[in-house]
Amino acid sequence: MILTVKIMKSKKLKILLGKPGLDGHDVGVKVLAHALIDNGFEVIYTGLRKTIEEIVQKAKDNKVDVIGLSILSGTHLVLCQQMNEAMKKAGLTIPWIVGGNIPDNDVEAIIAAGAAAAFPTGTTIEAVINYCDELAEKK
Amino acid sequence: MGTPDTTKSVNQNEVKNLMSNSTKKDLPKVILESGIEVNPLYTQDDIERTGSVADIGKPGEYPFTRGIHPLMYRKRPFTMRQYAGFGTPTETHERFLYLISQGQTGLNVAFDLPTQTGLDSDDPRAEGEVGRVGMSVDTLADFEEVFKGINLDDITVSLTINGSAIVLVAMYLAMAQEYAFDLSNLRGTAQNDILKEFIGRGTWIFPVEPSVKLVIDIIEYCAKEVPKYSPVSVCGYHIRESGANPVQEMAYAFCIAKAYTDETLKRGLTIDEFASRLSFNFDIHGNLFEQIAKFRGARRLWAKIIKEQYRASDESSCWLRMIAGGGGGGLTKEQPENNIIRSAYYALISALSGTQTMALCSYDEAYTIPTEKAAEISLRTMQILIHEMGICDTVDPLGGSYYVETLSNQMENAIVKEMEEVDAKGGIVKAIAFGEIQKAISRQAYLREKAIQDGAVPKVGVNIHRTEETARTVEFHPYNEDNAKKQVEKLRKVKRTRNSAQVEEALARIKKDAETNLNLMPAVIEAVKAYATVGEISQTLKDVYGEYQEPIYF
Numbered sequence: 001m002i003l004t005v006k007i008m009k010s011k012k013l014k015i016l017l018g019k020p021g022l023d024g025h026d027v028g029v030k031v032l033a034h035a036l037i038d039n040g041f042e043v044i045y046t047g048l049r050k051t052i053e054e055i056v057q058k059a060k061d062n063k064v065d066v067i068g069l070s071i072l073s074g075t076h077l078v079l080c081q082q083m084n085e086a087m088k089k090a091g092l093t094i095p096w097i098v099g100g101n102i103p104d105n106d107v108e109a110i111i112a113a114g115a116a117a118a119f120p121t122g123t124t125i126e127a128v129i130n131y132c133d134e135l136a137e138k139k
Numbered sequence: 140m141g142t143p144d145t146t147k148s149v150n151q152n153e154v155k156n157l158m159s160n161s162t163k164k165d166l167p168k169v170i171l172e173s174g175i176e177v178n179p180l181y182t183q184d185d186i187e188r189t190g191s192v193a194d195i196g197k198p199g200e201y202p203f204t205r206g207i208h209p210l211m212y213r214k215r216p217f218t219m220r221q222y223a224g225f226g227t228p229t230e231t232h233e234r235f236l237y238l239i240s241q242g243q244t245g246l247n248v249a250f251d252l253p254t255q256t257g258l259d260s261d262d263p264r265a266e267g268e269v270g271r272v273g274m275s276v277d278t279l280a281d282f283e284e285v286f287k288g289i290n291l292d293d294i295t296v297s298l299t300i301n302g303s304a305i306v307l308v309a310m311y312l313a314m315a316q317e318y319a320f321d322l323s324n325l326r327g328t329a330q331n332d333i334l335k336e337f338i339g340r341g342t343w344i345f346p347v348e349p350s351v352k353l354v355i356d357i358i359e360y361c362a363k364e365v366p367k368y369s370p371v372s373v374c375g376y377h378i379r380e381s382g383a384n385p386v387q388e389m390a391y392a393f394c395i396a397k398a399y400t401d402e403t404l405k406r407g408l409t410i411d412e413f414a415s416r417l418s419f420n421f422d423i424h425g426n427l428f429e430q431i432a433k434f435r436g437a438r439r440l441w442a443k444i445i446k447e448q449y450r451a452s453d454e455s456s457c458w459l460r461m462i463a464g465g466g467g468g469g470l471t472k473e474q475p476e477n478n479i480i481r482s483a484y485y486a487l488i489s490a491l492s493g494t495q496t497m498a499l500c501s502y503d504e505a506y507t508i509p510t511e512k513a514a515e516i517s518l519r520t521m522q523i524l525i526h527e528m529g530i531c532d533t534v535d536p537l538g539g540s541y542y543v544e545t546l547s548n549q550m551e552n553a554i555v556k557e558m559e560e561v562d563a564k565g566g567i568v569k570a571i572a573f574g575e576i577q578k579a580i581s582r583q584a585y586l587r588e589k590a591i592q593d594g595a596v597p598k599v600g601v602n603i604h605r606t607e608e609t610a611r612t613v614e615f616h617p618y619n620e621d622n623a624k625k626q627v628e629k630l631r632k633v634k635r636t637r638n639s640a641q642v643e644e645a646l647a648r649i650k651k652d653a654e655t656n657l658n659l660m661p662a663v664i665e666a667v668k669a670y671a672t673v674g675e676i677s678q679t680l681k682d683v684y685g686e687y688q689e690p691i692y693f
Contacts, residue, residue, distance in 0.1 A: 022252035022268050024341020027381050027584050030693040034585035047689040048341045049256070051264070073252060074507065074618060078267035103506065103615070121505055122472040124592050 011042040012136035013065040018046040018055035020069055020079050028100065029070035035125045041132060052082040056090045066116075066135060067096040076102055080113035087114065095135065099123060171429045173386045175549050181541035190548030194439060198493075198534045202442040204435055204547065205535035206493040207458040212531035217489070218496040219521045220297060220462065221514055224249030224274035226622040227629070228285035231274040235285070237511060239294065241518050245496060246289075247297040249273030249508070250307070255342040257303045257677025260626045269623035272508060273299075276307065277630040278670045282314040291320050297328040297372070297462075302344040304331040305353045306676045309663040312365065328369040328418055331357050334395045335374045337571050337687075338580070339381030344677060347572055349684035353659065355402045360660035362403075362413040369418045371399060372462070378576075379422035380468045382584025385429055386550065388422060389437045390557035391576060393444065394567035400449065410449045414456035418495075421461055423485040424469025429550070432543055434463070434492035435535075436551030462496040464489040464521075470504050473608070474600035478502035483520050490530045491537055497521055503615070510616045574692025581693045630672065637670040645669045646679045653683040 015036055017029050026048060033043045044062055046055055059067045071079055076098060083096060095116035102110070102120040110118040117131055169177040178185070186192055194202060199209030208214070221243055224231045235246055250273040253265035259277050260269045269275050274285065286296070300307040308329045315325055333350040336343045343350060354371060361370040375383075375392035383391060396417060403413055423430050442457035451457060466485050470478040482499040489497050499520055501513035509517070524530050537543045561567050570576050587596070594602040645666035652662045659680075666676055 022256050022258075022264065024252075024336070025339075026341060026693075027339065027581070030581040031585045031588050033693050034582060035589070045691055045693060047691050049689070073268065074271050075267040101506075125589060126592065 012040045013132060013139065014042045014044070014062065015066050015068055015132065016044045016046065016055070016059045016062060016064040017068045017070060018050055018058070019048045020050055020052050020055055020071065020083075021073060021075055022049065023071060023073035023075070023100075024048055025072040025100075026070070028072070029068075032068070032070075032099070032125065032128060035129060036132065039129050039133075041136075052079060052086045056083070056086045056092060059094070060090055060092060064094065065139065066094055066132070069096065069098045069100075071098065071100040071102070074101060076100065077106060077109055077113070080110050080115060084114040097131070099128065171426055172384045173429060173433075173550065173553055174384070175429075175546065175553065181545050183541060185541055185545040186548065189545050190551070192544075194548075195538060195544060201446060201454060201457060202439040203457065203459070204439040205538045207438070207460065207495075209534070211493060211534040212490070212525075213534060216525045216531050217494050217521075218245040218295070219243050219518060220245035220247045220496050220498045221501075221509075221517055222247045222249050222299065222465075222498055223509070223514065225251075225272070225508055225616070226270040226274065226619055227626050228274060228276070228281045230270070230619075230622060232285045232287070234511070234514075235289065238514060238518070239289075241515055242522055243518055245295050245297065247299060247498060248285075250298075250300055251275045252342070254307070254673055255300060255302060257306075257344045257673060257681075259672050259674030260623065260630050262674055269626055271618055275623075275626045276310070277626070277672045277674070278633050279310050279313055279667045280629070280633050280670065282310045283317065286314055286318070291315055291318070291325065291327065295326045295328070297330070299330045301330055301333050301336050301340070302342045302350070303673055303677055304329055304333075305357060305659060305663050306667065306673050308357055308361075308370070309660060310667045313664055313668050322365045324367060325365055326367045326369075328372050329357065330374065330420070331371045332374050332395065332420075334398065334568065334571060335377050335392075338391070338576050339377040340374075343687045343689075345680060345684040346687050347568065349680075350687070351398070351402060351568070352656075353680075354399060355406060356658045356660055358399065358403050358413055358416075359406050359408060359658055361416065362408055366416070369416045369460070370413075371416075372418045372420045373399070374420040376420045376422040376465065378580070381577075382580035382582075382587065384583065385425070385433045386553040386557050387580065389433060389440075389550075389554045390561065391567060392419060392421070393437070393441065393554070394558055394561050396441075397444070398567055404449075410445065410451045411453040411456050414445055414449070414451055415453060415458065417460070419459060419461040421463045422466050422468070423463050423488050424466030424481070427484060427488055428542060428546055430488045431492045431537060432546035432550045434461075434494075435543070435547040436549075437554060438493065439547070440551045440554055460495050462498060463492065463494045464497040465500045467500050467504050470500055470502070471598065471601050472505040474606065475502050475505065477600050478504065479516055479520070482517065483524075486520050486524050487528075487530075490524055493535060507615045510614055512614070574690055577692040633670050634672070641669040642666070642671045642675070645671055646675060649676060649679050650683060653680060 036043050097117045098110050098115050099119035104120045107118040195204050198206035223234050251270050252268045254276045258265050260275050333354050358370045361368045373392050373396040375388040378391050379388035438459040441459040445451045445457040479502045499517040501509035501517050503513045590596045591598050597603050649662040
């Protein structure tokens with residue numbers, strides 16, 4: 001008889017994935033959610049049509065470790081400015097990252113707005129998982 | 140169809156013998172996205188074992204496998220209808236005129252996200268979005284401007300609008316009347332397919348039930364008042380883009396079309412009073428033959444559904460009228476010029492599949508909305524196909540192909556099976572409301588994306604034949620913030636100069652009609668004629684219906 005002991009592996013990090021603004025494209029953020037869960041992360045997804053304030057509040061309420069914003073309508077610079085202000089107002093210092101339809105040229109501006117990382121169009125799943133793994137190790 | 144030449148017939152067993160054992164064993168399997176396995180060779184036998192040769196039939200004759208019209212492009216090529224719109228109505232009008240001058244034969248209007256989600260340009264939630272992904276529309280004044288001088292009888296207009304469709308269709312009809320077009324002859328299309336918005340695309344506003352009610356209001360109203368208008372374009376496109384395979388794309392689209400049909404019949408219309416005006420919007424990317432077979436098998440299936448299940452008397456009720464050619468999911472950011480080639484293949488697929496209308500994604504789609512140059516290339520792709528490639532010379536040129544007919548049969552059978560599975564679970568509306576569709580296809584999207592990124596599914600320029608590109612300068616279509624300001628100023632001006640009492644009265648009528656479950660089109664038309672805004676009318680409806688609370692499914 002073989003006795004199998006299952007070790008409950010604790011989740012690496014808790015990530016909130018949010019869709020701010022009016023953009024309704026959620027294929028990418030859901031693909032990422034699946035990938036993160038498959039790689040040992042806990043994922044909370046806000047759904048569409050959330051304000052930056054709602055996303056930040058949800059992050060606070062759920063005590064998440066990192067926030068990911070998915071933006072495909074081209075409004076990323078506007079929303080990142082809002083995110084910067086909202087994080088300060090809420091007193092949250094956890095890292096927030098941005099992905100979606102982001103041109104390479106805008107990565108710098110997004111970081112300048114306070115994002116910990118920006119993942120432009122063409123970013124692989126692997127790249128995001130590796131980044132989150134690194135965050136998990138630092139924790 | 141004539142009797143096959145039996146003196147020279149080759150059946151599958153002989154085929155197997157003809158190939159040496161060693162080559163057969165070494166061959167890797169080819170399995171299509173739909174799950175169908177592809178043989179190295181097809182013969183007459185394969186058509187006969189998968190379906191009925193009689194079902195191939197003739198174009199323009201039930202069950203329409205070979206095309207809905209007898210002469211198809213030999214009589215008139217497919218309509219070229221590139222999606223376009225941005226900024227203010229002035230900018231969009233200019234782009235329309237440019238496209239028409241370059242030979243575009245139909246218009247398809249893109250609206251910005253505030254317009255699509257029922258918000259005015261001065262709403263705080265519209266910040267940064269006004270005129271960005273499409274044209275901003277606040278009042279009838281915007282439609283008066285964008286369509287000024289365009290002959291709506293010569294060049295039909297498609298409105299890509301869903302959540303706020305009732306407002307925009309009302310504006311379109313009000314504008315057409317104002318410009319003295321006869322509504323009894325007016326053609327055009329409204330996408331007006333809310334059920335797919337809950338699966339993918341996401342421009343819903345109200346909860347599911349009232350949203351469907353509004354779709355049917357438009358269908359019912361148009362059947363009576365604008366009988367040549369297509370009040371709905373059921374979209375498989377977005378369902379496929381969200382992760383569905385080609386079989387699921389068609390199956391779910393047909394289930395949705397049937398749901399709208401069933402609801403419309405409940406209003407007392409007969410099938411022949413509206414079915415011929417239903418239209419569809421499908422996706423194209425991936426395996427060329429799988430896509431062609433998808434359309435041919437589906438066209439035959441739709442005809443059978445309308446004739447056998449709904450007992451239509453008019454043949455035109457059975458026609459699968461469609462737009463196809465776009466396939467954003469197949470395009471890449473890497474080596475964007477490759478997207479021109481991909482779109483050319485998708486155009487070929489679309490033409491070989493017998494589409495009525497074609498529109499292509501432009502090569503810069505991974506970056507932004509199309510530049511003028513990119514839109515021009517898309518038009519030229521279609522024009523070269525029409526004028527240089529002989530695509531219009533004969534109907535359904537692949538008809539009778541052993542492979543294409545076999546695969547068309549197999550796709551039809553697979554779509555039927557998938558539809559039955561949806562019905563067994565309680566129907567498409569329930570499946571959407573409980574997230575069954577969303578969960579299934581989002582996991583598929585993940586596995587497919589992973590397969591591409593792992594290299595299991597080849598993608599030229601991405602996982603094979605990559606070139607390490609130095610920072611390239613792709614010319615982007617720029618967003619003009621001044622246009623947003625102009626639009627807000629214009630909105631404020633309209634609000635100052637309109638008859639406020641008339642607007643109040645009209646909005647009150649919409650509220651009352653919504654509360655008493657009447658068809659809302661007359662009340663909304665009255666409101667838009669008084670220059671009520673998209674936001675005001677949408678808010679009035681939100682007050683009655685509430686807003687959709689998206690359940691989280693992935």
